[in-house]
Amino acid sequence: xxxxxxxxxxxxxxxxxxxxxxxxxxxxxxxxxxxxxxxxxxxxxxxxxxxxxxxxxxxxxxxxxxxxxxxxxxxxxxxxxxxxxxxxxxxxxxxxxxxxxxxxxxxxxxxxxxxxxxxxxxxxxxxxxxxxxxxxxxxxxxxxxxxxxxxxxxxxxxxxxxxxxxxxxxxxxxxxxxxxxxxxxxxxxxxxxxxxxxxxxxxxxxxxxxxxxxxxxxxxxxxxxxxxxxxxxxxxxxxxxxxxxxxxxxxxxxxxxxxxxxxxxxxxxxxxxxxxxxxxxxxxxxxxxxxxxxxxxxxxxxxxxxxxxxxxxxxxxxxxxxxxxxxxxxxxxxxxxxxxxxxxxxxxxxxxxxxxxxxxxxxxxxxxxxxxxxxxxxxxxxxxxxxxxxxxxxxxxxxxxxxxxxxxxxxxxxxxx
Amino acid sequence: xxxxxxxxxxxxxxxxxxxxxxxxxxxxxxxxxxxxxxxxxxxxxxxxxxxxxxxxxxxxxxxxxxxxxxxxxxxxxxxxxxxxxxxxxxxxxxxxxxxxxxxxxxxxxxxxxxxxxxxxxxxxxxxxxxxxxxxxxxxxxxxxxxxxxxxxxxxxxxxxxxxxxxxxxxxxxxxxxxxxxxxxxxxxxxxxxxxxxxxxxxxxxxxxxxxxxxxxxxxxxxxxxxxxxxxxxxxxxxxxxxxxxxxxxxxxxxxxxxxxxxxxxxxxxxxxxxxxxxxxxxxxxxxxxxxxxxxxxxxxxxxxxxxxxxxxxxxxxxxxxxxxxxxxxxxxxxxxxxxxxxxxxxxxxxxxxxxxxxxxxxxxxxxxxxxxxxxxxxxxxxxxxxxxxxxxxxxxxxxxxxxxxxxxxxxxxxxxx
Numbered sequence: 001x002x003x004x005x006x007x008x009x010x011x012x013x014x015x016x017x018x019x020x021x022x023x024x025x026x027x028x029x030x031x032x033x034x035x036x037x038x039x040x041x042x043x044x045x046x047x048x049x050x051x052x053x054x055x056x057x058x059x060x061x062x063x064x065x066x067x068x069x070x071x072x073x074x075x076x077x078x079x080x081x082x083x084x085x086x087x088x089x090x091x092x093x094x095x096x097x098x099x100x101x102x103x104x105x106x107x108x109x110x111x112x113x114x115x116x117x118x119x120x121x122x123x124x125x126x127x128x129x130x131x132x133x134x135x136x137x138x139x140x141x142x143x144x145x146x147x148x149x150x151x152x153x154x155x156x157x158x159x160x161x162x163x164x165x166x167x168x169x170x171x172x173x174x175x176x177x178x179x180x181x182x183x184x185x186x187x188x189x190x191x192x193x194x195x196x197x198x199x200x201x202x203x204x205x206x207x208x209x210x211x212x213x214x215x216x217x218x219x220x221x222x223x224x225x226x227x228x229x230x231x232x233x234x235x236x237x238x239x240x241x242x243x244x245x246x247x248x249x250x251x252x253x254x255x256x257x258x259x260x261x262x263x264x265x266x267x268x269x270x271x272x273x274x275x276x277x278x279x280x281x282x283x284x285x286x287x288x289x290x291x292x293x294x295x296x297x298x299x300x301x302x303x304x305x306x307x308x309x310x311x312x313x314x315x316x317x318x319x320x321x322x323x324x325x326x327x328x329x330x331x332x333x334x335x336x337x338x339x340x341x342x343x344x345x346x347x348x349x350x351x352x353x354x355x356x357x358x359x360x361x362x363x364x365x366x367x368x369x370x371x372x373x374x375x376x377x378x379x380x381x382x383x384x385x386x387x388x389x390x391x392x393x394x395x396x397x398x399x400x401x402x403x404x405x406x407x408x409x410x411x412x413x414x415x416x417x
Numbered sequence: 418x419x420x421x422x423x424x425x426x427x428x429x430x431x432x433x434x435x436x437x438x439x440x441x442x443x444x445x446x447x448x449x450x451x452x453x454x455x456x457x458x459x460x461x462x463x464x465x466x467x468x469x470x471x472x473x474x475x476x477x478x479x480x481x482x483x484x485x486x487x488x489x490x491x492x493x494x495x496x497x498x499x500x501x502x503x504x505x506x507x508x509x510x511x512x513x514x515x516x517x518x519x520x521x522x523x524x525x526x527x528x529x530x531x532x533x534x535x536x537x538x539x540x541x542x543x544x545x546x547x548x549x550x551x552x553x554x555x556x557x558x559x560x561x562x563x564x565x566x567x568x569x570x571x572x573x574x575x576x577x578x579x580x581x582x583x584x585x586x587x588x589x590x591x592x593x594x595x596x597x598x599x600x601x602x603x604x605x606x607x608x609x610x611x612x613x614x615x616x617x618x619x620x621x622x623x624x625x626x627x628x629x630x631x632x633x634x635x636x637x638x639x640x641x642x643x644x645x646x647x648x649x650x651x652x653x654x655x656x657x658x659x660x661x662x663x664x665x666x667x668x669x670x671x672x673x674x675x676x677x678x679x680x681x682x683x684x685x686x687x688x689x690x691x692x693x694x695x696x697x698x699x700x701x702x703x704x705x706x707x708x709x710x711x712x713x714x715x716x717x718x719x720x721x722x723x724x725x726x727x728x729x730x731x732x733x734x735x736x737x738x739x740x741x742x743x744x745x746x747x748x749x750x751x752x753x754x755x756x757x758x759x760x761x762x763x764x765x766x767x768x769x770x771x772x773x774x775x776x777x778x779x780x781x782x783x784x785x786x787x788x789x790x791x792x793x794x795x796x797x798x799x800x801x802x803x804x805x806x807x808x809x810x811x812x813x814x815x816x817x818x819x820x821x822x823x824x825x826x827x828x829x830x831x832x833x834x
Binding site: 051052053073074115116117118119122124164177178179180181183184186187190191194199201202203204206207208209210211212213214219220222224269270273276277280288289342344346347349354355357 | 468469470490491532533534535536539541581594595596597598600601603604607608611616618619620621623624625626627628629630631636637639641686687690693694697705706759761763764766771772774
């Protein structure tokens with residue numbers, strides 16, 4: 001948009017003519033794409049196309065974006081509850097609005113109701129991803145369509161859950177490489193839905209900034225550990241572990257969708273930092289610098305759990321985080337996609353802890369009964385890291401399938417059935 | 418650092434041999450530079466040198482870094498209070514430790530007491546900047562050396578100050594292009610000082626991520642406004658408005674230093690977004706898209722406050738933010754450096770406001786009695802933006818001069834006098 005030279009713009013006249021015209025021009029400049037690949041928008045120059053801010057992630061596809069998408073720098077995760085009186089019709093309306101607005105925002109276009117097109121011109125790999133909590137199915141009168149795995153999570157023995165980070169009816173995951181855009185989009189979607197939902201919680205997280213770490217390098221968490229090494233990488237691995245298909249115990253409408261488990265994990269940096277470096281590595285089962293298993297040299301080396309040291313003890317402690325989290329056979333089902341973000345909030349006044357930090361741990365899978373829950377049961381029982389980490393929030397969601405075309409909307413296969 | 422292959426590393430032995438050797442190698446790889454220019458570290462390849470994460474800002478110089486340094490993407494601003502019983506000797510020790518550690522951290526080196534050298538290898542334009550609050554001078558028995566302007570700020574009529582964001586004895590500003598590094602550095606400096614200071618407050622802020630907006634483009638705040646257009650740009654302008662010299666009413670030891678005023682400014686996005694776009698521009702006195710004055714076409718055009726529209730009314734409203742904030746003559750003293758960051762915290766439970774957002778407004782100047790206070794007095798009286806913004810925090814600090822050499826430490830000219 002160019003500035004208008006009309007001196008009347010300097011008065012209090014309420015005309016939105018110039019704004020509407022400008023907005024239409026922006027809308028006309030982009031075209032929706034049909035698959036979830038990253039691509040540069042139709043920018044003016046090659047240089048602009050390469051700028052991190054200019055890269056878009058396609059919206060429509062078999063799966064929602066924001067799962068298989070390489071992790072962006074920033075997470076804003078919002079748990080919403082349906083207002084009393086909201087029904088199927090309200091949820092349909094909510095999903096139509098959110099789908100339409102997110103389809104535009106992710107492509108660098110300004111959605112209806114936003115008077116700030118300048119805030120959306122750097123799409124920065126923005127994705128918006130939506131999931132449904134268990135209660136939503138009762139509210140819309142479709143309890144029979146609820147996946148059998150979409151049930152309250154077990155409370156693990158070491159959990160210290162705070163209901164402020166608990167289950168909600170809907171979740172929206174906003175991820176991009178720009179915190180300003182994340183703030184704008186999270187607010188836009190919240191504002192466009194206030195008659196239907198209220199915000200239950202609001203969790204923000206970050207990784208290294210785009211460009212700061214090397215492309216493809218596994219990000220580190222606040223314990224200094226590489227986090228996400230054993231994630232799926234190929235389409236086949238995603239199909240195997242993350243995306244629901246006809247072979248899974250899920251209703252037909254969920255095909256192409258996934259299951260999201262959100263855990264808020266507090267990390268006590270004070271006590272962690274009392275450990276010497278070797279003990280930190282033993283607790284994790286990996287070297288801190290390379291992220292390699294203690295039996296290997298490279299991050300992606302296969303761990304050798306049978307290897308022993310000169311005293312006959314396992315090199316990788318059986319209660320190390322990795323030993324308990326990693327499946328020990330090639331065909332184990334308990335593998336999933338970790339998409340965790342760091343949080344570093346203001347210290348709690350009066351607390352003896354110097355920091356208020358941890359992970360917004362998001363993991364995606366086909367069925368939590370076969371994936372997250374067995375893994376977490378092992379970790380809860382004996383993970384050495386339990387001395388320094390505490391799970392304080394827990395929720396589970398059905399990540400609805402992707403929108404197949406620009407006329408489709410999130411959850412339509414359920415909501416129109 | 419490369420991974421060690423010693424299988425003993427897999428046991429609980431406490432040896433730090435490999436860690437210490439690796440750390441020493443990292444230390445040896447860097448050399449301190451003598452002025453506050455940005456430069457790439459001694460990286461292995463040209464590609465690595467150009468990565469945003471590899472760029473360092475020199476530590477020693479006439480002025481501290483982090484003021485004239487082009488704003489990085491992330492701010493962590495910590496207000497510390499001296500513990501009861503802390504004296505001159507304690508403050509000397511604190512400044513020696515913080516100076517030594519910050520000098521290393523800003524150059525991508527791992528300081529003593531950190532067992533996580535991997536967290537410091539992407540310096541990402543890190544700067545650490547230190548200031549003293551009024552009470553510190555009494556505590557160290559040097560009230561006669563306190564700048565006369567370092568006094569409690571006036572409470573303006575529309576202020577709604579919350580003591581939780583109020584004056585502290587010391588301030589540390591950590592800025593870099595990577596939020597993970599900011600978290601690490603803020604924690605490292607806090608941890609190394611717990612016997613001398615306690616954290617009073619902890620404020621975090623962000624701009625667009627590095628690379629997302631064009632180089633040199635003025636960043637936008639959450640009202641969608643370009644923020645910082647009228648900042649100094651040349652060395653001469655910095656000398657004129659920001660850096661204290663022999664012509665200013667400050668003690669001799671402050672030469673090369675500055676004054677920081679921190680205001681926490683809440684922005685009510687809910688009511689702001691009820692405004693149509695023209696009214697938003699009238700309130701600001703600038704076009705939202707270009708940031709140009711309403712009498713101009715380009716962001717840096719000089720505003721024409723005398724220009725009237727067809728009704729004889731000023732095109733730039735006399736109570737617009739810009740008209741009140743900008744000096745109207747070329748030799749006005751009331752100009753300063755704005756270095757403001759956005760905050761977007763979790764919504765306050767039970768609040769009717771959808772967001773909990775605003776600015777951590779940091780401004781640097783020679784003397785707040787001639788700069789911030791006269792400007793804010795005008796804004797407080799009649800700024801149209803006052804309908805949507807509220808100042809909720811206020812503090813003022815003496816930003817000590819830069820360290821002249823690698824044996825100098827912050828505040829030595831005061832603390833050793």
